[in-house]
Amino acid sequence: MSGKKRQPSLAQLRAFDAVAEHLHFRDAAAAIGMSQPALSGAVSALEEALGVTLLERTTRKVLLSPAGERLAVRTKAVLAEVGALLEEAEAVRAPFTGALRLGVIPTVAPYLLPTVLRLVHDRYPDLDLQVHEEQTASLLDGLTTGRLDLLLLAVPLGVPGVAELPLFDEDFVLVTPLDHRLGGREGIDRSVLRELNLLLLDEGHCLRDQALDICREAGRADVPATTTAAGLSTLVQLVAGGLGVTLLPRTAVRVETSRSSQLLTGSFADPAPTRRVALAMRTGAARSAEYEELAAALREAMADLPVRTVCE
Secondary structure (H helix, E strand, O other): OOOOOOOOOHHHHHHHHHHHHHHHHHHHHHHHHHOOHHHHHHHHHHHHHOOOOOOOEEEEEEEEEEHHHHHHHHHHHHHHHOOOOOOOHHHHHHOOOOEEEEOOOOOHHHHHHHHHHHHHHHOOOOOOOOEEEOOOHHHHHHHHHOOOEEEEEEEEOOOOOOOEEEEEEEEEEEEEEEEOOOOOOOOOOOHHHHHEOOOOOOOOOOHHHHHHHHHOOOOOOOOOOOOOEEEEEHHHHHHHHOOOOOEEEHHHHHHHOOOOOEEEEEEOOOOEEEEEEEEEEEOOOOOHHHHHHHHHHHHHHHHOOEEEEEOO
């Protein structure tokens, strides 16, 4: 092509980004609310503006060309920066207004969301809080790609570009069937974890990894995964049925153990195994001052929970 190239538009970049993600014109068009002909035209116009072929079109599928592979990464970064620009403008205009997309892990959501929602309703009525419950890996991907704004989850994460705002520490308790020798005991030595039939959550849950870490610290090499569960409610019912014991974070105990009369909880001797729960945001996020204020408000609101708030 000769002459000065035209500047690509945001609509063209969004269209190409959607096609690069879905590798399917119909799915990409549906994802961004654009008609398929308009989407195809936008991508073609972008190719013309850039002077490169981005896609290899066949009758059956869409593939990224080598240039498309490279420019897809840059396109996503440009769109993320535009999103950050709009977010910053909104934050400057009026803090605690507009949408806030909060990601929460399943082993936190049922126990802490009532406190979070009540706080937002009472103190930040103009904030449009949107909640997404997902496992840690999916949440972190959502945060780094800009799909989510803020996370509520267990830390440390150790992820570059993600800043943590600690909220509280909480102990783990041992949940057993009624007839278990450790049922209801206090001051349990964590060394007992070396021999107990410990039930765990499925792969992908950070609480599973934390339980395994606690077992390793107690001197146990591995925990055979003979029975696992997708959520804490099922895990606790398996314990009630006599299949083994499990570890629950203290914030989950009241909700989960109230569903069965066949359970007892025991507490560990100090120092008890613990987990830390925090908010996580992108380092340098446009709304970081708001998130820090929200974290402080949450620490205050969570003072009534069975946790130890972390002072910042």
